[in-house]
Amino acid sequence: MVDSKKPDERIIFMLSPEGQGDGVPMLIIAIPKAAWEYMADTKTNTVDLTKAGLPIKVMIFGCDDRAHAMSIMEEWNAKAGLPTQYDDRDFGVQPIRCSRCGKNNRPNGCFLAGCPMIRK
Numbered sequence: 635m636v637d638s639k640k641p642d643e644r645i646i647f648m649l650s651p652e653g654q655g656d657g658v659p660m661l662i663i664a665i666p667k668a669a670w671e672y673m674a675d676t677k678t679n680t681v682d683l684t685k686a687g688l689p690i691k692v693m694i695f696g697c698d699d700r701a702h703a704m705s706i707m708e709e710w711n712a713k714a715g716l717p718t719q720y721d722d723r724d725f726g727v728q729p730i731r732c733s734r735c736g737k738n739n740r741p742n743g744c745f746l747a748g749c750p751m752i753r754k
């Protein structure tokens with residue numbers, strides 16, 4: 635773990651406590667070009683969200699490709715004596731759909747005209 639001390643080489647993050655409105659906070663990360671280049675050879679930038687009350691720490695690093703990323707993670711785990719477990723599910727964030735009209739919206743009240751769950 636080698637975080638840059640130069641502000642331009644650091645990632646920038648925003649924490650949205652309500653996220654998509656489903657009560658799950660969303661972490662949004664921006665990677666400026668200088669930070670991207672800093673991390674290119676496996677150096678890291680990290681975020682400790684325990685300081686914001688969330689039980690998670692985030693580490694980001696750059697690498698050549700997918701195989702390189704996996705070999706680095708396997709190496710770190712091996713040094714710690716841990717197995718590497720793979721999970722091929724799609725972890726992409728999906729849009730929230732209104733439970734009444736089915737369109738993309740906030741789950742606790744729709745704002746779309748014609749929806750029976752419309753909230754003013």
Ligand SMILES: [Zn+2]
Binds near residue numbers: 732734739744750
């Ligand atoms: Zn709706």
